[in-house]
Amino acid sequence: MTATSILFDVNFKSVLYIVAFSLFIYGLSGLTGPKTAVRGNRIAAVGMVIAVVATLLVDPFNNALLIVLGLAIGALVGVPAARQVKMTAMPQMVALFNGVGGGAVALVSWAEFRDSAGFAGKSVEIGSATLHVGTPTYIAIFSVFSALIGSISFWGSNIAFGKLQELISGKPLSLGKLQLPVQGLIGLAALACAVAIVAEPQSEIIMIGLLVFAGVFGVMLVLPIGGADMPVVISLLNAFTGLAAAAAGIALENQALIVAGMIVGASGTILTQQMAIAMNRTITSVIVGGFGGGGAEVAAGAAGAGGGTVRATSAADVAIQMAFARLVVVVPGYGMAVSQAQHAVREMAKALEAKGVEVQYAIHPVAGRMPGHMNVLLAEADVPYDQLKEMDDANGDFPRTDVAIVIGANDVTNPDARNDPSSPIYGMPILNVDESASVIVLKRSMSSGYAGIDNPLFVNPKTQMLFGDAKASVTDITSELNEL
Amino acid sequence: MSALLANIAVEGVSPLVTNLAILVLAGFVGYAVISKVPNTLHTPLMSGTNAIHGIVVLGGLVLLATGADLDTGSKIILFVALVFGAINVVGGFVVTDRMLEMFKPKKDKPAAKDDAGDTKGGAA
Numbered sequence: 001m002t003a004t005s006i007l008f009d010v011n012f013k014s015v016l017y018i019v020a021f022s023l024f025i026y027g028l029s030g031l032t033g034p035k036t037a038v039r040g041n042r043i044a045a046v047g048m049v050i051a052v053v054a055t056l057l058v059d060p061f062n063n064a065l066l067i068v069l070g071l072a073i074g075a076l077v078g079v080p081a082a083r084q085v086k087m088t089a090m091p092q093m094v095a096l097f098n099g100v101g102g103g104a105v106a107l108v109s110w111a112e113f114r115d116s117a118g119f120a121g122k123s124v125e126i127g128s129a130t131l132h133v134g135t136p137t138y139i140a141i142f143s144v145f146s147a148l149i150g151s152i153s154f155w156g157s158n159i160a161f162g163k164l165q166e167l168i169s170g171k172p173l174s175l176g177k178l179q180l181p182v183q184g185l186i187g188l189a190a191l192a193c194a195v196a197i198v199a200e201p202q203s204e205i206i207m208i209g210l211l212v213f214a215g216v217f218g219v220m221l222v223l224p225i226g227g228a229d230m231p232v233v234i235s236l237l238n239a240f241t242g243l244a245a246a247a248a249g250i251a252l253e254n255q256a257l258i259v260a261g262m263i264v265g266a267s268g269t270i271l272t273q274q275m276a277i278a279m280n281r282t283i284t285s286v287i288v289g290g291f292g293g294g295g296a297e298v299a300a301g302a303a304g305a306g307g308g309t310v311r312a313t314s315a316a317d318v319a320i321q322m323a324f325a326r327l328v329v330v331v332p333g334y335g336m337a338v339s340q341a342q343h344a345v346r347e348m349a350k351a352l353e354a355k356g357v358e359v360q361y362a363i364h365p366v367a368g369r370m371p372g373h374m375n376v377l378l379a380e381a382d383v384p385y386d387q388l389k390e391m392d393d394a395n396g397d398f399p400r401t402d403v404a405i406v407i408g409a410n411d412v413t414n415p416d417a418r419n420d421p422s423s424p425i426y427g428m429p430i431l432n433v434d435e436s437a438s439v440i441v442l443k444r445s446m447s448s449g450y451a452g453i454d455n456p457l458f459v460n461p462k463t464q465m466l467f468g469d470a471k472a473s474v475t476d477i478t479s480e481l482n483e484l
Numbered sequence: 485m486s487a488l489l490a491n492i493a494v495e496g497v498s499p500l501v502t503n504l505a506i507l508v509l510a511g512f513v514g515y516a517v518i519s520k521v522p523n524t525l526h527t528p529l530m531s532g533t534n535a536i537h538g539i540v541v542l543g544g545l546v547l548l549a550t551g552a553d554l555d556t557g558s559k560i561i562l563f564v565a566l567v568f569g570a571i572n573v574v575g576g577f578v579v580t581d582r583m584l585e586m587f588k589p590k591k592d593k594p595a596a597k598d599d600a601g602d603t604k605g606g607a608a
Binding site for chain 1: 499500503504506507510511512513514515517519520525526527528529530531532533534535536537539540541542543544545546547548549550551552554555558559561563564565566567568569570571572573574575576577578579580581582583584585586591600603
């Protein structure tokens with residue numbers, strides 16, 4: 001056996017695939033700790049390079065120009081986008097990358113459909129004889145499955161991107177009572193196309209119909225979902241794309257695709273569940289639509305019940321209160337992300353520490369728009385990892401906290417989640433900031449949070465509000481601190 | 485040749501069964517590896533797994549590289565799939581790397597604290 005023939009041997013390719021997905025698994029296990037995470041991600045990337053190289057080891061190599069061009073354009077679009085995106089826009093970036101991945105799976109299935117004459121099989125010429133190679137039914141099934149899920153993921157992710165980027169209203173959009181029946185019918189139509197294709201070879205229009213119906217289904221899936229549930233949806237669509245990739249792997253008999261896709265499918269499902277649990281929601285209730293329609297009336301009721309006065313304060317006053325505290329707990333939220341206040345917050349913490357005040361950060365698992373969103377931002381500002389407290393630890397510390405400073409967080413501090421069974425977020429675990437001696441809330445205005453409900457914390461007698469842009473407010477507080 | 489192909493198909497274990505076994509095992513591996521990730525790393529994790537499912541780029545590569553007789557329509561579809569997949573993979577890994585870099589340096593390094601002040605202006 002010559003060197004070249006080994007290179008193009010099927011078993012050699014399989015061995016390279018084994019190396020590749022071992023690296024994926026090893027890399028992912030590195031992502032479990034902050035110290036090994038960077039290395040883990042890079043190891044997984046190396047695995048990806050090996051998988052791509054192994055795939056390109058085919059002897060009559062066709063369409064070389066298209067392949068090089070396609071990979072180059074993808075890299076030219078992907079790298080600058082990934083480098084330039086602001087940390088605040090990370091969630092929609094992930095949604096977008098997830099979407100194109102789903103789109104790729106759907107398109108691959110479509111091409112497979114065309115290449116095998118609607119999964120009828122194709123004629124292969126071997127020497128002088130022509131051999132008809134039929135496509136096994138299971139290949140049609142898995143391919144059609146990946147087309148369905150891939151298309152849902154593509155369109156759903158794009159809507160999620162549009163909502164987070166505020167190109168589309170973040171509020172739930174639905175057809176009201178017609179939503180469920182219409183969406184059900186469209187889902188059935190997509191399924192009918194899928195069944196028809198598997199049953200017997202169909203014309204291409206049925207395949208296009210499948211992609212379109214699945215796409216509309218994806219759009220209708222995400223449009224009615226209100227802001228606070230968005231992270232759960234992105235995670236769910238991420239898992240979808242993984243499953244679609246695994247199914248495409250079975251259809252193409254490509255083990256690297258199967259393993260990598262399935263790992264993502266499994267991890268995405270767990271992550272989705274964990275997020276849903278953190279918000280005291282089930283995945284089903286997120287999808288069926290929750291904070292949406294009924295939210296407005298409930299919110300109005302809560303406001304009436306809450307009624308009370310809001311006390312505004314000044315940066316100088318906040319600085320004095322905090323300077324004489326022993327323990328200050330920073331509770332960051334999306335507002336901090338929007339105004340890019342993380343560096344200013346770090347400066348404020350340094351000024352406080354210089355005065356001997358202990359500073360901690362209380363991180364709610366779903367603060368911001370994604371789990372861990374706040375950690376990423378604070379890490380960007382070089383906040384020491386050990387000052388970041390997860391919810392349970394932080395809640396243990398609030399009773400001995402002198403000042404809790406809430407920066408652009410709202411729903412995750414809402415005491416209604418504990419006290420008011422009629423609240424849409426009742427039962428969601430929250431940060432008990434109202435247990436600390438005093439609470440300062442930095443907020444742009446009295447508008448309600450992302451979930452669209454009122455927060456009685458703001459009218460709590462212990463609470464003082466500092467209105468304005470979070471970054472400007474924090475910077476003011478810091479300069480007041482430095483003058484003390 | 486065709487007889488050989490037929491024999492393999494009849495006597496060998498169906499690739500479907502082998503691949504289903506791989507699928508199931510990979511699911512458990514994914515579950516075992518991922519369920520240990522701390523909450524704080526969930527966003528990078530989501531982004532990292534997102535990059536890994538960019539492996540769908542292989543699907544486009546396989547069909548294009550082995551497809552000697554693809555028509556123009558299929559070529560266009562696969563080309564777009566390739567571009568999409570490549571964006572997913574490359575962008576996904578780079579963005580994850582950026583996120584994770586932020587977690588790395590500052591642990592017990594007082595020098596890094598001074599850098600924070602410097603990057604404050606630059607990052608805006």
